[in-house]
Amino acid sequence: MMNSPAAPNPVRTGALADVAVLMPAFNGQADVERTLASFAEDALIYALIVDDGSTPAIVAPDVPGMQIEVLRMPKNGGIERALEAGVSALAERGFRYAARIDAGDLAAPRRLVKQRTRMEAEPRLAALGTWTQVVNRAGEPLFMLRPPADARTLRKTRMLRSPLVHPSVMLRIDAVLDVGNYRLQYPAAEDLDLFLRLMERYDCANLPELGLYYELNEGGISATKRRKQIMSTLRLQTRYLNVLNWRDWAGIGKNLLHLVMPYRALQKVKRAVFAGAKS
Incomplete structure (x- = not known):
């Protein structure tokens, strides 16, 4: 499936000994270097970069304070495929948690230890995200993403x-494998596919505080594979539809609107909506 040397024996000491940063690139x-350098923790950090066929190859x-493979x-x-291989x-290597981040994004200080502490305290949690500041390529703030914190509300509003x-999420690796790992059936919506499967057996939640600076990149997946992502999302919404939950129907309607709305216009609407929610 991949070309890599024999699995190394990562240094496993400190408060984050069972946590690994997982970054496909x-x-x-x-961007890889800038993202990894953004982590600020009081413990050694292990990071796994999954190089998805880069030319030239990504160099650690x-x-x-970081061990990188x-x-x-x-x-x-x-x-x-890159995330599936990374989780496996x-x-x-014996890690318990995988902390996702994408190249170009930046981690808030002590994000990892905060997420691990919460997940250790709540064994039913399979995924724990954070609030996220969306920024442009220059690092200027655009809007904040504040998804609901508790598992019950997330289930109601998931569509x-x-x-x-x-990229803000910490995952329990055994739970991810239990539901089938990342998979290929829903291109460009692999994250929602995984979260919905996890919610069937476990809890998912968010820390109600800033954990990530997400770079809005018009060359990223959400822009370049937008139609594929929307179609995959609609398929997931149909599969998991709760006909008695009006939010599920509203989510389908919103994605149908996204299908016909130009990408730049959609980003302007998002900025206006999230800026209004903040005020």
Whole structure:
């Protein structure tokens, strides 16, 4: 499935000994380095970069306080395959938690230890996200994403809005494997597919505080694969539809609107809506 050396024996000490940062990457060496350097924790951090066929290949940067491994896929196969391979590799290495982030995004200080502490205290949690500040390429704030914090509300609103911001999430690896890992059936909506399956057996929640600075990149998946993402989301909404929950119907209607609305116009609407929610 991939070309990589034999699995190393990661240093497993400190408060984050069972946590690994999981970052898929395709090209963008500078973004990879900037993202990994953003982590500020009082413990050694292990990070797994899944290089999805980059040219030239991603090189593990030298980041103080961090042990970094690069897992190389034989060719570019998409984020779904890269994440599936990454979770499996972390399970083989004995990690309990995978903390997602994407190249170009930045972590808020002590994000990892806060998420791990909460997940250790609540064993039913399979995924824990955070609030997220959306920024442009220059790092200027655009709007905040504040998904509901509690598991019950997330279940009610999971079709109306994204229940968790994917790059902010810490995942329990055994739970992810229990529901079938990341998979390919819903291209560009692999995160929602995973979250919905997790919610059938476990709880998902959000820390009601800033944990991530998410870079809105018009070359990213949400922009370049937008129609595919919307169609996959609509398929998931239909599959998991609760006909008695008006929010599920509203979510379908919202995605149908997204299907016909230009991407730039949609981003303007989002900024206006989230700015209004803040005031």
